[in-house]
Amino acid sequence: AQDLTILGLESSCDDTAAAVTRGRAILSNVVLRQDDLHAAFGGVVPEIAARAHAEKIDLAVEQALAEAGLRLSDCDAIAVTAGPGLIGGVLAAVMCAKGLAAATGLPLVGVNHLAGHALTPRLTDGLAFPYLMLLVSGGHCQFLRVDGPDAFARLGGTIDDAPGEAFDKVARLLGLPQPGGPAVEAEAARATGTVALPRPLLDRPGCDLSFSGLKTAVLRARDQAVAAHDGLPRALRADICHGFQSAVRDVLAEKSRRAIEASPGITAFAVAGGVAANGPLRAALSEVAEAAGLPFTAPPLGLCTDNAAMIAWAGSELFAAGQRDDLTLAARPRWPL
Numbered sequence: 001a002q003d004l005t006i007l008g009l010e011s012s013c014d015d016t017a018a019a020v021t022r023g024r025a026i027l028s029n030v031v032l033r034q035d036d037l038h039a040a041f042g043g044v045v046p047e048i049a050a051r052a053h054a055e056k057i058d059l060a061v062e063q064a065l066a067e068a069g070l071r072l073s074d075c076d077a078i079a080v081t082a083g084p085g086l087i088g089g090v091l092a093a094v095m096c097a098k099g100l101a102a103a104t105g106l107p108l109v110g111v112n113h114l115a116g117h118a119l120t121p122r123l124t125d126g127l128a129f130p131y132l133m134l135l136v137s138g139g140h141c142q143f144l145r146v147d148g149p150d151a152f153a154r155l156g157g158t159i160d161d162a163p164g165e166a167f168d169k170v171a172r173l174l175g176l177p178q179p180g181g182p183a184v185e186a187e188a189a190r191a192t193g194t195v196a197l198p199r200p201l202l203d204r205p206g207c208d209l210s211f212s213g214l215k216t217a218v219l220r221a222r223d224q225a226v227a228a229h230d231g232l233p234r235a236l237r238a239d240i241c242h243g244f245q246s247a248v249r250d251v252l253a254e255k256s257r258r259a260i261e262a263s264p265g266i267t268a269f270a271v272a273g274g275v276a277a278n279g280p281l282r283a284a285l286s287e288v289a290e291a292a293g294l295p296f297t298a299p300p301l302g303l304c305t306d307n308a309a310m311i312a313w314a315g316s317e318l319f320a321a322g323q324r325d326d327l328t329l330a331a332r333p334r335w336p337l
């Protein structure tokens with residue numbers, strides 16, 4: 001993977017992205033966001049996302065090559081997210097990548113989106129295998145031991161919602177804007193007290209997590225506050241945000257401690273995904289790593305959330321390991337690691 005020049009394409013959720021990496025250098029990283037298209041619906045609408053990806057993916061590729069100062073023929077291969085994700089969206093980048101591969105004769109490498117997230121700490125920090133990764137985003141929540149570019153062991157994960165989804169729902173319940181994570185974090189920072197909320201599944205052994213009960217507990221706390229005060233006082237709203245964020249932080253920290261304990265021989269503990277942007281959570285996870293005597297890695301935010309540089313990098317690792325796909329490469333809505 002050291003000096004390979006790879007074009008990466010990504011369109012599995014609501015970001016249309018293209019990037020070029022050369023070894024561990026990111027030559028360009030273009031992300032065209034769709035937030036404004038979905039804002040009115042309070043969530044990603046698959047049909048709207050698919051159409052927007054199909055319209056924008058060529059532009060993203062053009063921009064990524066232009067910013068890298070390269071032509072397509074300067075690349076060694078084209079890497080593309082082939083799943084998991086919203087199938088209409090995944091297809092947009094897969095079709096585009098196939099067209100480019102057919103036109104140039106460049107090899108194609110199909111990448112699992114989750115592998116893209118999981119391999120990012122090797123791009124940003126050069127981590128050595130094996131390491132432990134906590135992936136926490138709007139759609140994912142799992143502990144992975146990363147043994148190689150195509151070798152992952154899942155140690156546990158959510159049995160219902162992803163934490164980002166919970167942050168977004170809690171924001172909606174409390175009348176805060178989307179995406180909910182940053183809004184809830186800002187509100188929690190203003191809190192002068194806290195509201196005690198449950199720590200789901202802490203009493204159960206293992207590394208599985210649950211967030212849907214926590215969301216229901218927030219709903220109950222809100223309704224009690226509204227009934228008692230004839231509306232939701234600003235100060236109480238901040239306290240509820242604080243209580244919720246603390247509960248998420250505590251369960252993720254404790255389960256991380258257990259996942260590390262269950263992974264002898266790992267070189268580091270890494271976290272990725274949009275929720276990894278949360279300040280108090282990052283601080284707690286870094287303490288857990290330190291207590292276990294492990295380095296802690298959290299990629300910069302733009303590489304934590306969905307992007308194509310991670311796909312290009314994962315593609316370069318897989319290409320170096322010998323993976324080649326052809327025009328029969330399939331787009332997969334479900335694709336566990």
Ligand code: KG4
Binds near residue numbers: 167185273279305
């Ligand atoms: O990784 P990401 O950009 O997209 C995917 O879900 O794949 O993650 C987005 C999620 C959203 O649910 C958002 O609310 C959450 O990450 N998020 C945060 C913060 N910033 C973004 N959650 C908690 N605290 C934050 N500061």
Ligand code: ZN
Binds near residue numbers: 113117137305306
């Ligand atoms: Zn993602």
